[in-house]
Amino acid sequence: MARRRPPTAGSPVQDGLHFHPSPPIATNKKVASPLTDIPDHLLAEILIRLPSPEDLARISAACVSFRRLATDRSFLRCFRRLHAPPLLGFRDHDGFYPALPPHPSAPAARALALAADFSFSFLPSHCRWAVQDIRDGRVLLHRLHEQRDQLPLFTELVVCDPLHRRYILLPQVPDDLAASVQHLDPTVRKPQCTTFFLPIGEEEAAAAVEETTFRVICMIHCEHYLSTFVFSSSTGQWRAAASKAWSDLILSKREAVMMSQIHPFFLRRQYAYGCFYWDWLIIKIKKLLVFDTRRMEFSMADLPPGEWRMQVAIVEAGQGMLGMFVFRGGTAAGLSYIVAQHKGDSPSKWQTEKRISLDSGYKYCIEDATERYLLLGRTETSFLENPLTEYFSMGIKTLKLQRICAKQSTLMYGNRLYTNFPPSLLSSPTI
Template sequence: MASPLTDLADHLLAEIFLRLPDPADLARASAACVTFRQISTDRSFLRRFHRLHAPPILGFLWAGGMFYPTLPPHPSAPAAHALNLAADFYFSFIPSHYRWTVPDIRDGRVLLEGDIEKDERPPVFKDLAVCDPLHRRYVLLPPLPHDLAASLEHPFPMVSKARCKAFLVPLGEEEVAAGETTFRVILMANCKTSLAAFVFSSSTGQWEAAASKGWSDLALSEGDMAKMSWIHPFILRRHYAYGCFYWDWMEFGRKKLILLDTRNRKMEFSVADLPPGEWSTAGGIAIVEAGEGRLGVFGFHGKINCDLSYTVARNKGKSPSQWQMEKTISLDSGYRYFIRDATQRYLLFTRIEASSLENPLAGYFSMDFKTFQLQRLYSDPKYFIHRTHTYIDFPPSFLSSSRI
C-alpha cells in the first residue's frame, strides 16, 4: 500500500525535507523511494537546504598528513568517525617521491604541496595536487608556465618557503548544490614591489594571470612597503566572505585588510580598513558573512581575550566604511581564547587556562555565530591546532578520471 506521506504534493514534501535536523537524515530519506530522491537531489531544493544547514565540522588535518576527528559529544562526531575510517589521509594513493604537505582544505578537498625533505633551497613554485582522500582521487596540477613565472619581479626577496602561497577557492552556492566536480586554485606571489595572483581552473586545465598590484597602488607608505618586504600576507590569517579573500594586517599599529576580489574573471587587489577599536592581535579576528551581503567581524578587545565582540557592517560591499557593534559575548572566565578559523557558520577557538604559568591547552571549541552556542570539538593537550586545517563537509563527486 502506498504510504500517506508519498501522497503529499512535491512542494510539501520539500518543505518537510528542509526541516530535517541533519543532512544525514536527508540522505536516508532520499534512499526511501524514487520520488524522495528526485526531490532531495533537485538543484533548487539543494540550494535552499545548504542555506539552512551548515556543513559539519568533521575534524582537523595536520599539515603533515594526520587526521584528528571531531569527538563526542559533538553532533558531528559520528560522521567524523566514519570519515576517519574510510579516508586515506596519508595520501598513499598518490604515487610520488614527494613528502606531501597540506596548505589548504576547501569543500572536503585537500590541496597538497610537494616538499623534498633534503632540498636545502626549495623551489619558488612547488608542485601542487588537489585530492579527495575519501574516494582516493587526485589531480596533479601542471607547473606555472614560464612566461607567467618570468613576469614576476623577485618573487621572494628573502629566502623563505612562504613567498609563494597556494590556496583553494570555495565553491559557490550553485556549484555546491550541483555537486560540481570543478575547482580553482590561486597561487599568490609576494614580490618586492607588488602582489601577484595566478589562478588554475580544472575546467581548462591551465594557469592564467589573475591579478597584480604594486604596493604603492595599495595606498601603502614607503615605510609600510619596507615592512612588507618581510611582513607579508602569507603569515597573516586568511579569511573568505562573499567571494573575497581577506588578510588582516594589524602589525605595527596598522588596522588594515588586504583583499582579493575573485568574483569576476579579472580579479583585483585592494585595501580596506578594519572596524575602529583596539583589536587584540594575540586573540585573532574572523571575518564572516553576516547576511544580506554585509560583512561581520569577530574579535577580542584588550589582553584578557574572554569578551568576544561581534561587529557588523551597516552597508554592503567588500570594503564597508560604517560599522555597528552587534553583540558582546562573555566567554568562560579563567581561560584565554584564540580564534583559529571560521567556516560558513562556525568560529573555531582554542583556549588555555589563564591562571597557570604553563598555560596548558584546555580544549578546542566551535561556536555557532547565529546562536552563539559553544561546543567542545577536541581536547587532546598534545594536539596543536595552529599546524592544522579544518576539515568541513564531505567532498562532492570528483573527476571521472582518478589522475592526470
C-alpha cells in the same frame, strides 16, 4: 426464542414500528492522495526546510521520488546555501582530530575518521606533502623539498579527496606566467607564494557547474606588487588573474614596505561573500587586504576603531553583511562579535552584536574560521611545559560554544577546520 440476526450492510433496521435504512459501511475505494503526488516544486519547498543534511539523507531513502529530488544538483545547491555543512573536526600538523561526543557532529565525524586516509598514503610516495588548504572536504597540498633554501617558487600541487582516496596532480604554472614574477637579480628579495582553494561563485553554481569542479589560486607576494594565477579543473589550465602594486593600495610608504616583507604563511586568511580577507595585525597595521574573486581585484579596507589583539576572524553574518570576531582586553575577557552595516567588500559602520563571555584562567586563540564556523583553542594561563589545549567550535548563527576535543599541543597555529563530506573528484556526488 429465535435469535435475531444482526442487520447486513444496507438492510433496514427496525425501531419499534418504523424502519430506517442502515448507514453504508466505509470502504477504501477512495483514499487521500499520497505525498508522492505533490508536485516537485512544492515537495522541494518542503524538503529544503528540513533541519539538517542527515534528515535529508534519511527521507531520500523513503522512495524513488524523494531520492530523485534530494540528489538533484540544483536542489542541493539551494539546500547547502541555507544549511551550514557539518563541522567534522580539524586537521593540524599532527593529523586529523574528529569531533567527539557530546558534539552533535560526533557520529558523522567518527565515521569519516574511520573511512578516510588523512595521512595521504595514497599520494605518490616519492614526495613529501604539506597541507596548504582544506575546503568542502578536499585538501590542497604542495610538495616539500629536502632543502628549503632550494624550494622553487612554484612547486608541485595536488588536490586530493581523503575519503575516496583519489587525487589530481595539477600541472605546473606555465613558463610565460612564471617568468612574469621570477626575479633573477640577487639584490631583489625572492617572491613568496601561497596557494589555496578558490570557491565556486554563485553565478557558476547557478550555471550548474559539476560538483567535481574546483579552482586553485596561487598568490605571489613580490617586493613591489601582488600577483595571482588561477587554475580551473574545467579547463585544466592556469591563467593570470590579477596584479596590483603595493603603492596603488592607498598605503603609506612605511606600510607598503612592512606588508611586502611579511611572509604570507603568517597572515590569517578568511573568505566571505566572494572575497578573501587578510588582516595585518601581526605587524600592527589595522587594515584588511581584500581580494574580490568576482572582479579579480585587490583593495584595502580599514578595520573598525579600537584596541584589538592580534587575531580577527571574518565570517558571513547573513543578508550579505560581514561579521567579525575580535578579542578585546585580556586573555579571558572580551570576545566580541561585530557586524558591518554596509554590504559589500569594503565594510564600514561596524556595530557590536554580542559580547561573548569566556571562562577566566585560560588563554584563548582563534585557530581558524570558515564562512559559518569559528574554531577556538584555549590553554591554561599557568605555565606548563606541555599544556593541554581544548578546542571548541562556534556556529555563526547560534554563537554557541561546543567542545570538539582536547590534545597536548605547544603549536597553536596551522589548524584548519574540516567541514562537509567531499564529492568525489571523478564521479557524481551522492548523499
